[in-house]
Amino acid sequence: MLQELCYPFDGGEILQKRKKLLRQLKAQEDNGISLRIAVLGGSTTNDIISMLELFLRNRGIVPKFWQSEYAQYWQDAMFENASLKEFSPELIFIHTSSRNIQHFPSVQDTPETCRQKLEEVYSHFSQMWERLTENYGCPIIQNNFEFPLTRLLGNREAGCPQGKIDFINRLNCKFSDYASTHQNFYLHDINYLSSCYGLEKWLEPIYWHLYKYALAVPAIPDFSYNLSNIICSLMGKNKKAFALDLDNTLWGGVIGDDGQAGIEIGQETAVGQAYAELQGYLKSYQDLGVLLTVCSKNDYENAISGLEHPDGILKPDDFTLIKANWNPKSENLLDTAQELNLLPESFVFVDDNPAERAIIQAQLPDTPVIAFQSVEDCMIAIDRSGYFEVTNLSGDDVKRSQMYKANAQRQSASQQFANYTDFLKSLDMKAEIRNFDEVHIPRITQLTNKSNQFNLTTKRYTQAEIEQVASNPAYLCLYGRLTDKFGDNGIVSVVIGKKQGQTLHMELWLMSCRVLKRDMELAMLDELVSTAKQNQISEIFGYYYPTKKNAMVKELYQTFGFSLVSEDEAGNTVWKLDVSGYVPQNHVIAVIPETR
Amino acid sequence: MNREQVKERLTKVFRDVFDDDEIVLTDKTTANDIEDWDSLEHINLIGATEKEFKMRFSVREVSGMKNVGEMIDIICQRAGK
Numbered sequence: 001m002l003q004e005l006c007y008p009f010d011g012g013e014i015l016q017k018r019k020k021l022l023r024q025l026k027a028q029e030d031n032g033i034s035l036r037i038a039v040l041g042g043s044t045t046n047d048i049i050s051m052l053e054l055f056l057r058n059r060g061i062v063p064k065f066w067q068s069e070y071a072q073y074w075q076d077a078m079f080e081n082a083s084l085k086e087f088s089p090e091l092i093f094i095h096t097s098s099r100n101i102q103h104f105p106s107v108q109d110t111p112e113t114c115r116q117k118l119e120e121v122y123s124h125f126s127q128m129w130e131r132l133t134e135n136y137g138c139p140i141i142q143n144n145f146e147f148p149l150t151r152l153l154g155n156r157e158a159g160c161p162q163g164k165i166d167f168i169n170r171l172n173c174k175f176s177d178y179a180s181t182h183q184n185f186y187l188h189d190i191n192y193l194s195s196c197y198g199l200e201k202w203l204e205p206i207y208w209h210l211y212k213y214a215l216a217v218p219a220i221p222d223f224s225y226n227l228s229n230i231i232c233s234l235m236g237k238n239k240k241a242f243a244l245d246l247d248n249t250l251w252g253g254v255i256g257d258d259g260q261a262g263i264e265i266g267q268e269t270a271v272g273q274a275y276a277e278l279q280g281y282l283k284s285y286q287d288l289g290v291l292l293t294v295c296s297k298n299d300y301e302n303a304i305s306g307l308e309h310p311d312g313i314l315k316p317d318d319f320t321l322i323k324a325n326w327n328p329k330s331e332n333l334l335d336t337a338q339e340l341n342l343l344p345e346s347f348v349f350v351d352d353n354p355a356e357r358a359i360i361q362a363q364l365p366d367t368p369v370i371a372f373q374s375v376e377d378c379m380i381a382i383d384r385s386g387y388f389e390v391t392n393l394s395g396d397d398v399k400r401s402q403m404y405k406a407n408a409q410r411q412s413a414s415q416q417f418a419n420y421t422d423f424l425k426s427l428d429m430k431a432e433i434r435n436f437d438e439v440h441i442p443r444i445t446q447l448t449n450k451s452n453q454f455n456l457t458t459k460r461y462t463q464a465e466i467e468q469v470a471s472n473p474a475y476l477c478l479y480g481r482l483t484d485k486f487g488d489n490g491i492v493s494v495v496i497g498k499k500q501g502q503t504l505h506m507e508l509w510l511m512s513c514r515v516l517k518r519d520m521e522l523a524m525l526d527e528l529v530s531t532a533k534q535n536q537i538s539e540i541f542g543y544y545y546p547t548k549k550n551a552m553v554k555e556l557y558q559t560f561g562f563s564l565v566s567e568d569e570a571g572n573t574v575w576k577l578d579v580s581g582y583v584p585q586n587h588v589i590a591v592i593p594e595t596r
Numbered sequence: 597m598n599r600e601q602v603k604e605r606l607t608k609v610f611r612d613v614f615d616d617d618e619i620v621l622t623d624k625t626t627a628n629d630i631e632d633w634d635s636l637e638h639i640n641l642i643g644a645t646e647k648e649f650k651m652r653f654s655v656r657e658v659s660g661m662k663n664v665g666e667m668i669d670i671i672c673q674r675a676g677k
Contacts (some may be wrong), residue, residue, distance in 0.1 A: 012643070012644070012647045015640055015643055015644065016609070016612045016613055016640070016643070016644040016647065017612050017615075018640075019613070019614065019615030020612070020615045023615065046636050047636070047639065047640070206652075206654075206655050206658075209655050210639075210655055210658055210659070211639050213639075217639055217640075217643050218643065
């Protein structure tokens with residue numbers, strides 16, 4: 001990651017040096033996810049695209065763009081469009097603004113006419129979304145509307161149907177209703193963004209008159225960054241956990257010196273209030289399934305006593321893992337990542353000390369740090385960074401921190417058994433292994449985009465692609481859900497194979513690392529082989545494509561009992577299994593039969 | 597701030613925007629002399645210049661500027677005030 005492109009950034013600097021930054025990003029040889037994005041604009045979009053490219057590449061997404069001719073968004077969406085068809089977008093972004101509202105009500109209009117105009121403007125957009133969904137079936141991101149620069153009626157603009165402010169409020173409500181009732185449709189909230197930026201600066205008219213930009217050029221980096229957060233989230237790039245410092249980050253003062261009674265947290269002082277607000281904000285991340293961990297230089301007992309402060313909001317129990325010792329923080333963060341089976345880059349590091357932040361940046365350059373001056377800035381810095389942007393709230397997200405906690409309990413339970421198989425049996429594991437069904441498609445898609453380690457081919461799928469393979473009889477698709485006596489792990493494994501005559505070719509085999517060493521992969525294999533037999537398949541071909549992150553499954557097919565067919569110079573391997581003599585290998589997980 | 601100083605700072609801006617350390621500016625330099633200087637880069641160039649000199653061009657000024665010399669004139673005028 002280039003630090004210049006991490007939040008908080010200097011937008012002017014990025015605009016000025018974008019060629020150099022792009023050159024640097026292209027030089028970082030990395031296998032990013034490629035993504036075809038169509039940008040349908042109602043005003044100029046060039047710089048929006050160039051900024052978006054920088055931010056996406058910095059998060060490991062390599063975009064390719066198709067762009068409307070000036071202000072042709074509606075025509076491009078509504079009519080036959082060979083060039084867009086050929087481009088075959090995987091994501092569509094519609095860049096419209098209040099400049100594109102063609103029928104604002106006039107002061108003379110009756111309330112009935114105002115309502116009709118609202119319907120007209122809304123259907124201009126909703127028709128377009130329906131058409132795009134029909135023709136391209138990919139996710140759509142749509143701006144809502146910013147407020148106008150002027151108010152003819154003054155405050156009354158917000159208080160009667162003839163007012164522009166009222167009109168935009170109602171239109172934005174209609175957009176949000178559409179977003180909340182349609183999968184694959186996401187709002188880009190420029191109404192909020194422009195108010196944070198300052199509406200007058202956002203709408204400086206010179207940029208419209210000179211270049212037909214609907215927003216000021218200096219605001220474009222903020223705009224594109226905010227947009228990139230949605231895209232990163234859709235592509236499974238969200239961060240998963242916080243690594244939090246304690247002294248002067250979660251409370252004021254140093255627990256080792258000041259003692260529990262001496263630190264500032266709670267409603268007694270202004271500073272204490274600010275820390276309490278921050279703790280409350282962080283605690284609410286648990287509802288999104290984001291894990292909280294501590295990464296502190298302290299004696300463990302002191303750390304716990306600070307967290308047990310009666311006026312604190314965060315308690316020791318809220319943390320999945322607490323590392324409080326005197327090791328370098330980069331080592332602690334690595335250990336934490338390993339123990340939770342996460343990658344270090346899935347963490348966001350929060351520390352008031354610039355020196356500690358610099359160490360993390362140097363040692364773990366892909367782990368973002370939150371830079372802030374003072375406690376009251378910290379919450380906004382975390383919020384605007386967008387590392388946890390929510391695009392789909394799946395039930396699994398909400399349960400995640402409970403699941404990781406249950407995992408920690410399982411680990412301590414494993415120490416009481418002499419033999420590992422006995423331990424696995426004691427977990428009372430049950431698996432549900434089924435064909436893809438509609439309700440699980442969002443989670444299945446999410447997994448294909450965020451699993452890096454236990455992933456044989458690292459093939460990424462959009463939701464539309466998953467829907468396609470699920471309904472195509474040429475594919476065998478299975479998902480696996482695992483529960484045990486400590487809790488439900490949710491959907492943790494996905495396999496997709498393509499039939500060719502009597503052979504089956506595995507295009508995807510992945511598993512979430514939170515169920516490593518549980519024999520879930522064997523349960524999946526047993527089920528796959530039995531499904532394959534029912535489909536008159538005689539041989540299964542497995543493929544392993546090495547990446548920087550998936551070395552752990554290099555020998556997976558061998559341990560499954562496949563034999564090696566070929567290996568090329570890049571280390572790509574092909575494996576083969578004859579299903580006729582296959583003996584089931586899972587003895588610890590009860591697979592629940594499908595009830596019909 | 598004299599014209600030479602302005603030209604020097606402006607040269608740095610041009611080099612950043614076009615990512616080309618070999619750019620040398622004269623009063624006569626126009627968009628035709630710099631390969632990547634198209635209408636899109638022009639927007640960026642104006643923005644970066646405004647940032648460097650902490651000033652704003654008006655719509656009329658941006659529309660009327662013909663070469664680097666005129667750009668320097670406007671910057672000097674503003675600084676003189």
